[in-house]
Amino acid sequence: MPRINSPSELEKLRQGILSDRDPEKPCITLCSGSACHATGSGDVAASIEAEIEKQGLSAELDLRKTGCHGFCERGPIIVNHPEESCYFQIKPEDAPEIVSQAVKEKGIVERLLYTDPNTDEKIINESEIPFYKNQERLVFGSNGSIDPKSIDDYLAIGGYSALEKALSQMTPEQVLEEVKKSNLRGRGGGGFPAGRKWEESRNAPGDIKYVIVNADEGDPGAYMDRSLLEGNPHSVLEGLMIGAYAIGSHEGYIYVRQEYPLAVKNLAIALTQAEEYGFLGKNILGSDFNFNIIVHKGAGAFVCGESSALMTALEGRAGEPRPKYIHTAVKGVWDNPSVLNNVETWANVPLIINKGADWFTKIGTEKSKGTKIFSLVGKITNTGLVEVPMGMTLRDIIYEIGGGIPGGKKFKAVQTGGPSGGCIPENLLDLEVGFDELSKAGSMMGSGGMIVMDEDICMVDVARYFIDFLTDESCGKCVPCREGLRQMLKVLTNITEGKGNEGDIELLEELSEVAKEASLCALGTSAPNPFLSTVRYFRDEYEAHIKEKRCPALSCKELIAYHIDPDKCQACMICARKCPADAVDGGKKKIHIINQEKCTKCGTCFEVCPSRFSAVQKISGESVPPPIAEEKRIITRKSKEK
Amino acid sequence: MSDILVRIDGKEVEASEGMTVLEAAQSAGISIPTLCHHEKLEPFGGCRLCIVEVQVGDWMKRVVSCVYLVEKNLVVRTRSEMIDKIRKMILELQLAHAPDSPELLDLAKEYGADKDRFDKEASFCIHCGLCVRYCDEVKKKNAVGFVDRGIRKEISFIPEIAAKECWDCKECFPLCPTEALQAAFVLTKSLISPPPSREPTSEE
Numbered sequence: 001m002p003r004i005n006s007p008s009e010l011e012k013l014r015q016g017i018l019s020d021r022d023p024e025k026p027c028i029t030l031c032s033g034s035a036c037h038a039t040g041s042g043d044v045a046a047s048i049e050a051e052i053e054k055q056g057l058s059a060e061l062d063l064r065k066t067g068c069h070g071f072c073e074r075g076p077i078i079v080n081h082p083e084e085s086c087y088f089q090i091k092p093e094d095a096p097e098i099v100s101q102a103v104k105e106k107g108i109v110e111r112l113l114y115t116d117p118n119t120d121e122k123i124i125n126e127s128e129i130p131f132y133k134n135q136e137r138l139v140f141g142s143n144g145s146i147d148p149k150s151i152d153d154y155l156a157i158g159g160y161s162a163l164e165k166a167l168s169q170m171t172p173e174q175v176l177e178e179v180k181k182s183n184l185r186g187r188g189g190g191g192f193p194a195g196r197k198w199e200e201s202r203n204a205p206g207d208i209k210y211v212i213v214n215a216d217e218g219d220p221g222a223y224m225d226r227s228l229l230e231g232n233p234h235s236v237l238e239g240l241m242i243g244a245y246a247i248g249s250h251e252g253y254i255y256v257r258q259e260y261p262l263a264v265k266n267l268a269i270a271l272t273q274a275e276e277y278g279f280l281g282k283n284i285l286g287s288d289f290n291f292n293i294i295v296h297k298g299a300g301a302f303v304c305g306e307s308s309a310l311m312t313a314l315e316g317r318a319g320e321p322r323p324k325y326i327h328t329a330v331k332g333v334w335d336n337p338s339v340l341n342n343v344e345t346w347a348n349v350p351l352i353i354n355k356g357a358d359w360f361t362k363i364g365t366e367k368s369k370g371t372k373i374f375s376l377v378g379k380i381t382n383t384g385l386v387e388v389p390m391g392m393t394l395r396d397i398i399y400e401i402g403g404g405i406p407g408g409k410k411f412k413a414v415q416t417g418g419p420s421g422g423c424i425p426e427n428l429l430d431l432e433v434g435f436d437e438l439s440k441a442g443s444m445m446g447s448g449g450m451i452v453m454d455e456d457i458c459m460v461d462v463a464r465y466f467i468d469f470l471t472d473e474s475c476g477k478c479v480p481c482r483e484g485l486r487q488m489l490k491v492l493t494n495i496t497e498g499k500g501n502e503g504d505i506e507l508l509e510e511l512s513e514v515a516k517e518a519s520l521c522a523l524g525t526s527a528p529n530p531f532l533s534t535v536r537y538f539r540d541e542y543e544a545h546i547k548e549k550r551c552p553a554l555s556c557k558e559l560i561a562y563h564i565d566p567d568k569c570q571a572c573m574i575c576a577r578k579c580p581a582d583a584v585d586g587g588k589k590k591i592h593i594i595n596q597e598k599c600t601k602c603g604t605c606f607e608v609c610p611s612r613f614s615a616v617q618k619i620s621g622e623s624v625p626p627p628i629a630e631e632k633r634i635i636t637r638k639s640k641e642k
Numbered sequence: 643m644s645d646i647l648v649r650i651d652g653k654e655v656e657a658s659e660g661m662t663v664l665e666a667a668q669s670a671g672i673s674i675p676t677l678c679h680h681e682k683l684e685p686f687g688g689c690r691l692c693i694v695e696v697q698v699g700d701w702m703k704r705v706v707s708c709v710y711l712v713e714k715n716l717v718v719r720t721r722s723e724m725i726d727k728i729r730k731m732i733l734e735l736q737l738a739h740a741p742d743s744p745e746l747l748d749l750a751k752e753y754g755a756d757k758d759r760f761d762k763e764a765s766f767c768i769h770c771g772l773c774v775r776y777c778d779e780v781k782k783k784n785a786v787g788f789v790d791r792g793i794r795k796e797i798s799f800i801p802e803i804a805a806k807e808c809w810d811c812k813e814c815f816p817l818c819p820t821e822a823l824q825a826a827f828v829l830t831k832s833l834i835s836p837p838p839s840r841e842p843t844s845e846e
Contacts, residue, residue, distance in 0.1 A: 301791065318788070323687025323709045476769060476788075476795035477688050480728075483735035486793045487760055514731040517704055517724065518690045 003278035006286040007168045010160065013277075017152050024082055026061045026102045029145060030090075031077040033068030033230050034223070034262055035384075040091070041065075041076035047092035051099040061103045064153075067143040067231015071131050073383040074114070079126055079144065086126040087112035117381070117403065131382045134400045136363070138371050139347050140387040143231035148266045151273035154234040160279055162350035166242045167287040170353075175246040176202060179349065181357035183369045188214050188305070188342025189418070189446050190522070191368075191435035194349075197339055200329040202247045204337035209249040211240055212333070212340040215256035215263065216310060218302040219418030220469060222449035224373040225343035227385055229256065229263035232347070233270035237293065239349035241279065244291050247339055252293040255310050259300055267295055302419075302473035305447075306521045307332075307340045309475065320475045321521035342447060344373055364390030368434035372448055378415075379454040381406045388433070395429040398452055409454035412553075413537070417446030419466045419473075420526035422533025423459060442533040444526070458555035459538040460545050464492040466530035474523065481524030484515040488531065497558040500546035505535060550621025557601045560620045564605075566591050566628045568615035571635050575605035575616060591633040596624055650718040663707035663718055664692055674707050674720050675729065675749050677736070677819055678770035683779050685709045686771055691732050691749075695719040704728075726753055734759040736768045740820035743768075766820045767797055773814035783807045786814065 004010050028048060032041050048063050069077045074088035080102045087098065087109060094112060101107045113122040114129050123129050126144075146153035154160070166175050180195030201209055213236060217225040229236060240252050256264055271293055274280045282290045296314055303309045304319040311333045313319035324331070332338025348370060352360050361369050368390035374397065376386050381403030388397060394414055398404065405411050413423040416433075422443030424431065431437055435445045453462065471485040488511050491504050512528030519525045535542055544550045551559040564575070564584075569591045576584040576592055583599040586592030592615075594605065609616040646657045650667050657666035662685065667674050677689035685708045692707045697717040704725070707718070719725070733755035737746055741757045743766075750757055769788075774797060777786050785803040788795055799808065 303791075318791075323685060323706065325705060325710050471793055474792040476790075476792045477686075478690055479688065479732050479735055479769075480690055482769065482793060482795070483738070484731075487735065487738075490761075510727075510731065514728050518693050518706075518728045518732070520687055520690070 003276075004285060005278065005283075007164045010155075010164055010285060014155050014158075014161075017156050021156065027064055027081040028061065028098065028102055029064045029066045029079045029081065031067070031069045031075055031144065032065040033072075033143075033227055034260075035068060035072035035227075036075035036077060037262070039075045039089075043092045044076050044078075044090050044095065047095040048099060051095040055096075055099055055103075057099065057103050061099065064145075064147050065149075066146060067148050068227035068385060069126075069144040070135075070137075070140065070227075070385040070387075071129075071382065072385065073381070077144075078112075083108075083124075084126060085109075085124050086114065086129070088114055131384070131386075131401055131403065134396065135387050136371050136389045137387045138351060138363075139235070139344060140228065140232075140373050140385065142235070143227065146232065148231050148233055149269050151234060151270065151277060154232070158354070159234055160238055162353040163238050163241050163245075163279065164285055166245055166353055167285050167289055172202070172246045172248060175242060175353065178357050179243075179246065179352060182352045182360040183357075183367075184345065184348055184352060184360070185368065185435055186341055187344035187348070187372065187445075187447065189444070191445055194341055194345055197327075197329045197341070198243060198247050200327060201249075201337040201339045204330040206336050208251070208334075208336045209247055210333050210336060210338040211244045211247060211249045211252045212310070212314070212338060213240055213252070213254040213256075213346055214305060214307070214310060214340050214342045215254055215260070216298050216302075216305040217257065217260075217343070217447060218305050218473070219447060219449045221377045221451050222375045222418060222447055224375050224385055224448050226260050226263055228343050228347055228373075229260065230266050233263075233267050234274065235347045235350060236343055237270060237274055237279070239346035240293065241284070241291055242349050242353055243339060243341070243346065245289050247337075249339070250290050250292070252291065253314055253333070254293060254295045255298055255304070255314060256295060257300065258297040264295065264297060271295065301475070302469075303475045303521070303523050306523055309521065310340065311338060318475075320477050321523075323520055344448070365432060365434045365437070367436050368445075372433065372445070374433075374448045374450045376402050376450050376452070378451040379405055379409065379457070380452040390434050391432045393430050393432055394424065397433070397450070398429070402452065405452065405454050407454075409456065411452070412455050412457055413453045413459065413462075415443075415451040415453065415462065415466075415530075416449065417444035417529075418449045419469045420444070420523065420529045421446045421449065422529045423453070423462060423537065424533075425537040442536050443529070456553055456555060458496070458551050458553040459534040459541050460492065460551075461496050461553075461556055463530045463534045464489070464496050467492055467527070470523065470527045470530075474527070478518075478520035478524060480515045480518040481520065481527060484511045484519075484524075485527055487511055488515075488528070492531070495542065495545045496551075496556045498545070498549045498556075500542075502546065504546055505539070505542055508535070544621065548621045552620070554618040554620050556620075560601065560618050561596060561624045562594050562599060562601060562603070562605055563617050563619055563624050564592050564594055565615050565617055566593075566632070568613055570613050570615070572610065572613070574608050574610065578604050578608045580604060586633075589635045591628065591635060593627045593633075646712050646714055646716075648712050648714075648716040648718060651720050657712040659712075661712050663694060663696065663705070663710045663712055663716070666712050667707065667718070667720065672720060675752070676708060677745070677768065678772065679708045680772055680776070680817065683772070683775045686775065689732065689736075689768070689770055691729055693725060693728055695722055695725060729753045730755045739763045739768050740766045743820040745819045765796060768820055769795060769797075770819055772817040772819070773797060776814050776817055781807075781811065781813065783811075 076090045078087040097109050126132050184194045185191040301319045304313050306321050307328050309319045309321040371387050373387045386401050415423045438445050467489050471489045474481050476482045515528050544552050571589050581598050581600045583595045584592050606616045655666050655670040674692045676692045678686045687706050687709045694707045730753040733750050737757040738760040785807045786799045789798045
């Protein structure tokens with residue numbers, strides 16, 4: 001492919017690609033993101049390819065392996081174009097039917113359609129499914145329609161037109177002004193206005209300046225950035241190029257986790273293609289703008305998501321934050337001005353340049369503009385990635401898009417913002433999501449993790465879990481974080497094990513205050529949040545653990561016991577057979593009793609006891625009732641029907 | 643170099659550009675406690691004990707004085723209720739590692755820190771990094787370094803380098819604020835461990 005040397009050549013190329021494509025030609029798009037890959041989309045792709053071959057349809061039907069469609073709960077996902085019929089949980093054996101329907105019969109494979117759980121109605125089109133219908137997928141939307149390994153696919157949907165516009169019609173100052181006007185705020189955690197950061201770097205002295213993509217996404221349960229890089233890498237590259245042009249940078253870095261092999265692979269392919277087309281290198285699109293990008297693979301440290309730690313790691317040293325009180329935008333990598341933005345922030349830039357800041361600021365709330373991608377996980381019916389306009393309420397995200405809590409359970413809290421975010425309780429469900437709104441509620445936007453919790457989740461244990469994560473991920477450089485977290489984890493573990501003492505909450509509060517005030521970096525200053533937000537909204541749970549040695553959620557192993565209600569036990573032997581510890585005593589027609597000495601509290605008996613009996617109970621904070629007398633254990637049934 | 647006038651604890655102090663608040667304070671005989679600071683070494687900002695309050699205009703913030711640079715009209719308070727509270731907690735956390743360190747005990751007396759507030763930890767090391775940074779920045783040998791991260795982080799001598807360099811140096815020992823023995827112990831342990839054999843062992 002020859003280099004593109006001017007905007008007109010780019011447009012000619014784009015027209016060429018489009019005219020070679022027939023929008024009416026049947027095409028099967030198959031999600032090949034990491035989540036669907038894990039549920040078998042690789043095998044599905046192979047069987048569809050084989051089926052196309054077998055049915056002799058190679059000329060009439062395309063298969064496109066795309067990035068993540070978002071509805072990961074129901075993967076692997078297929079959308080047949082041009083009808084846009086949408087199929088879920090595809091297995092390799094579904095291939096013949098899908099292929100033949102796609103071309104020959106132009107029909108629908110009814111059994112693979114989405115069924116609305118409320119109305120039992122089958123829904124054909126993606127856009128009609130509640131999960132998608134209520135989203136606004138500006139950044140993430142193209143993921144499902146393009147092959148991330150094909151730059152032509154990206155060009156076909158208008159890719160690199162924002163770069164072309166910036167280079168040929170705008171000065172760097174104008175680009176900067178547009179981004180500032182859009183009030184685009186960092187999607188990686190802090191929510192700092194991207195335009196201000198860019199301006200600071202642009203005005204900072206120095207000839208060498210860097211732009212960096214923070215793709216060190218490390219929050220448990222969050223995979224927004226991963227899916228963007230895997231599914232639409234060029235959008236991130238294009239944003240980075242535009243940023244570099246605005247700032248006056250000629251070298252960019254992408255700091256991506258090594259644990260994201262598909263993202264690394266697709267990025268490498270995208271970079272090679274962008275170089276071949278001349279979007280990277282010297283005199284890009286015939287302008288005098290030169291720019292190159294280097295991919296740096298991170299070695300798996302959560303703290304390297306922090307800007308100065310990431311830059312230290314880029315320089316080849318241990319990823320520890322710097323203590324300096326000077327912005328990295330002024331003195332960053334090798335003390336040169338360096339603009340670091342997260343994957344999603346960069347991916348927003350081409351949209352802003354193409355459609356304008358006025359368009360962008362119409363979406364969202366007063367202080368949080370645009371959309372945000374959330375990774376909606378945990379106890380939620382529709383697990384997946386969702387993109388919504390800022391200002392949508394948590395309730396709408398969880399119930400309208402997420403489909404609510406599965407299994408008839410009650411909602412308890414939603415944890416947002418990653419490990420150093422916080423838990424938001426039910427009475428705040430009408431909170432509109434936005435940077436400042438979430439912070440005010442004691443949580444944060446973070447990079448967009450959203451973990452939904454139901455009534456079975458113990459909030460003290462949640463705090464312990466996240467503090468444990470952060471203790472493990474602390475770099476260990478400063479005392480308030482390293483030693484403070486060490487002690488917080490000990491106290492929280494004790495509380496969940498029934499060894500809590502009067503005064504523990506106050507001690508945790510004191511440790512939190514010191515970590516917040518005195519830690520070196522944002523990991524430390526935000527590390528107490530899991531405790532602070534849970535104690536703010538669920539203090540009674542802490543007190544129950546400490547004072548009554550009771551876990552209200554019946555979750556903490558050390559504080560619960562399993563007991564078989566003799567009035568309900570039908571002596572069916574199921575729990576006795578399944579118990580791995582041989583702790584259930586009983587026989588046919590003999591009421592079962594759990595030997596508390598032998599019980600390992602694995603919960604198997606509780607799970608296997610038929611729901612029509614519900615004889616196995618969890619109890620906490622009270623002693624286990626004594627076993628009933630031997631002679632009363634024999635069940636005599638009058639008739640078989642009860 | 644132009645002089646910068648700052649006010650520390652009500653006292654006017656003349657400082658020069660590029661000076662840290664800690665240096666300015668020390669030059670005026672105002673003492674700020676430190677554990678990881680050493681005049682020959684780059685600021686580390688790890689122990690956080692030298693935290694102070696600075697006022698720039700109407701905005702008060704807490705910063706560590708070993709890193710924060712002086713600026714015009716800066717007002718510094720080296721003690722306050724909050725600063726003392728933070729220092730007390732930092733000392734208590736460190737005393738869990740080194741309950742017998744004279745340096746820590748002196749500071750504990752000043753800030754009312756209880757050396758037995760937290761259960762004792764196995765290692766004396768308080769991760770001030772003085773040995774590691776001295777060996778790197780002054781001696782340029784890197785015979786001792788940090789390994790691992792977070793609460794598992796510890797100092798470790800690299801046997802190959804230590805065997806050559808350490809016997810006639812040992813300049814890091816007296817820098818250790820907790821127990822010089824810690825460094826000596828780790829050093830000895832490194833040196834007595836058998837050298838990695840070039841021959842594969844029979845199990846391999």
